[in-house]
Amino acid sequence: MKVIHSISQMSICSRKIKANGQSIGFVPTMGALHQGHLSLIKKAKRDCDVVVISIFVNPTQFGPQEDFKKYPRSFANDKKLAQKAGIDFLFAPAAEEIYPSNYCTYIKVKNLDERLCGAFRPGHFQGVATIVHKLLNIVQPNIAYFGQKDFQQAVIIKTMVRNLNIPVKIRVLPTVREKDGLAMSSRNRYLNEREKKDASILFQTLQLAKEMVEKGEKNSAKVISGMKKILGRVPDAKIDYVSIVNPENLEDVRLIDKKILVALAVWIGKVRLIDNMLIDEKPETRMTNGE
Amino acid sequence: MKVIHSISQMSICSRKIKANGQSIGFVPTMGALHQGHLSLIKKAKRDCDVVVISIFVNPTQFGPQEDFKKYPRSFANDKKLAQKAGIDFLFAPAAEEIYPSNYCTYIKVKNLDERLCGAFRPGHFQGVATIVHKLLNIVQPNIAYFGQKDFQQAVIIKTMVRNLNIPVKIRVLPTVREKDGLAMSSRNRYLNEREKKDASILFQTLQLAKEMVEKGEKNSAKVISGMKKILGRVPDAKIDYVSIVNPENLEDVRLIDKKILVALAVWIGKVRLIDNMLIDEKPETRMTNGE
Numbered sequence: 375m376k377v378i379h380s381i382s383q384m385s386i387c388s389r390k391i392k393a394n395g396q397s398i399g400f401v402p403t404m405g406a407l408h409q410g411h412l413s414l415i416k417k418a419k420r421d422c423d424v425v426v427i428s429i430f431v432n433p434t435q436f437g438p439q440e441d442f443k444k445y446p447r448s449f450a451n452d453k454k455l456a457q458k459a460g461i462d463f464l465f466a467p468a469a470e471e472i473y474p475s476n477y478c479t480y481i482k483v484k485n486l487d488e489r490l491c492g493a494f495r496p497g498h499f500q501g502v503a504t505i506v507h508k509l510l511n512i513v514q515p516n517i518a519y520f521g522q523k524d525f526q527q528a529v530i531i532k533t534m535v536r537n538l539n540i541p542v543k544i545r546v547l548p549t550v551r552e553k554d555g556l557a558m559s560s561r562n563r564y565l566n567e568r569e570k571k572d573a574s575i576l577f578q579t580l581q582l583a584k585e586m587v588e589k590g591e592k593n594s595a596k597v598i599s600g601m602k603k604i605l606g607r608v609p610d611a612k613i614d615y616v617s618i619v620n621p622e623n624l625e626d627v628r629l630i631d632k633k634i635l636v637a638l639a640v641w642i643g644k645v646r647l648i649d650n651m652l653i654d655e656k657p658e659t660r661m662t663n664g665e
Numbered sequence: 666m667k668v669i670h671s672i673s674q675m676s677i678c679s680r681k682i683k684a685n686g687q688s689i690g691f692v693p694t695m696g697a698l699h700q701g702h703l704s705l706i707k708k709a710k711r712d713c714d715v716v717v718i719s720i721f722v723n724p725t726q727f728g729p730q731e732d733f734k735k736y737p738r739s740f741a742n743d744k745k746l747a748q749k750a751g752i753d754f755l756f757a758p759a760a761e762e763i764y765p766s767n768y769c770t771y772i773k774v775k776n777l778d779e780r781l782c783g784a785f786r787p788g789h790f791q792g793v794a795t796i797v798h799k800l801l802n803i804v805q806p807n808i809a810y811f812g813q814k815d816f817q818q819a820v821i822i823k824t825m826v827r828n829l830n831i832p833v834k835i836r837v838l839p840t841v842r843e844k845d846g847l848a849m850s851s852r853n854r855y856l857n858e859r860e861k862k863d864a865s866i867l868f869q870t871l872q873l874a875k876e877m878v879e880k881g882e883k884n885s886a887k888v889i890s891g892m893k894k895i896l897g898r899v900p901d902a903k904i905d906y907v908s909i910v911n912p913e914n915l916e917d918v919r920l921i922d923k924k925i926l927v928a929l930a931v932w933i934g935k936v937r938l939i940d941n942m943l944i945d946e947k948p949e950t951r952m953t954n955g956e
Contacts, residue, residue, distance in 0.1 A: 476914070478775040479772065479773070479825050481771070481829075482773060483769055484770070485769055503770075504829075511832060512830045533770060537769065538795075538799055539676075541680075
């Protein structure tokens, strides 16, 4: 595994790989690698000749009150995990190289960036879209991999790629979970034992939604109210949002008559966690509609 | 010369050319080709194996009160000129393919897009940056060519390319002028005989600035006031701006102690014209500074 810190060196390597007729699979990360990242890497290795991951804690996607400074950084351990996972290139640029002084270009994916987490984290998705596009231009992958846990991020990146005609395929892979259902996330490292236990309430809440919809509940307000009741069982849980949306455009859904995304952001103590689930409407109803 | 209307077909052609180890030179245009465009094409032919030009009147860079609808369109004639110039591919996509419904991704080059023309045409440079980036992603050129007449556009595109790590070289070539100094522009077609004569006042004004600076004038306010006096000779001329700026960041310059850009936007009747000139400070002064 080659570790690269400079943008120009990474570009040169990518150009050589492509000139050799080899394909590049790319997994952009902020480090603190976990099983979720490793599942993306595994898929990239299956699909592509060469696998590149990036580790870059992107300052522009954190708000001024957010956890940029204390975001978990574990480069030595990440390097070991990456090596073990069989990665070819680990790209870890310095912030000053990614954002030199006078940096001033930003990508905005309108509307989509204001819903769900966007309403609570202004500027976050502009930071995400911009860094992902920069990394795509530097690494020039054939396929880039993202986790479904960050569903809104994935929708925004897919939209950006389609809108700007970026020559890359985006693959979104299922969320990897702990045994109790907690979605893998670098931020889980912030949780103490008690909070980690409490945090499984997010998955339980999503499962309740799934059960309700599969039993035929069509009124999303009722589903959301049921979910909030469950979340109320954890005294330390503070809800940012519990939403049922159209997975294509992230707009609120009132009547559940097709595939939906149930998404939530909940603080457990001082840690903000997100999770989501795609839920098909009650199968029988679909058949009736189809007739 | 192959004429291509579909994005996917253009991408496939570009990919094949690059896979063959050939270089692509690209000249994006809005059509109504003139000698300025042809000088860019000539240079592209000298530099690159394959030359692509695009013809696309980009709706997102026109304001609601601007001349999008009546912007000169002369596809049949442009095709002839392109063929004669020895172009390999003419890419002329439909607006619906470039901006499908629900299109929502835009690129903003902050600060630079608010100066000079940006102050009079809000949103213009966001439209320019976005379409140029889309075209670069579709055509995948090694080098893209722009005219110095649109100096601010060139600065914004160079900044975007550097900031977003887009793998392309940007070349900016000198403004091509009529015998009387009028800068070539598709919009010159709007001018009647009288107005066309009047329009040469823009170049005369820039020349006065050059003379003043070369004679040692260091006070940009005095140069600007001299320029405005000359423009006053044409009763139909209405000034949007006459500015002396730093050509790197387009910020106003008060004391002329290094290379400057003199730029102006002036209405001649109902036609808005722009022009500019790079002017070195008085050579002797530079030598003194260097000692």
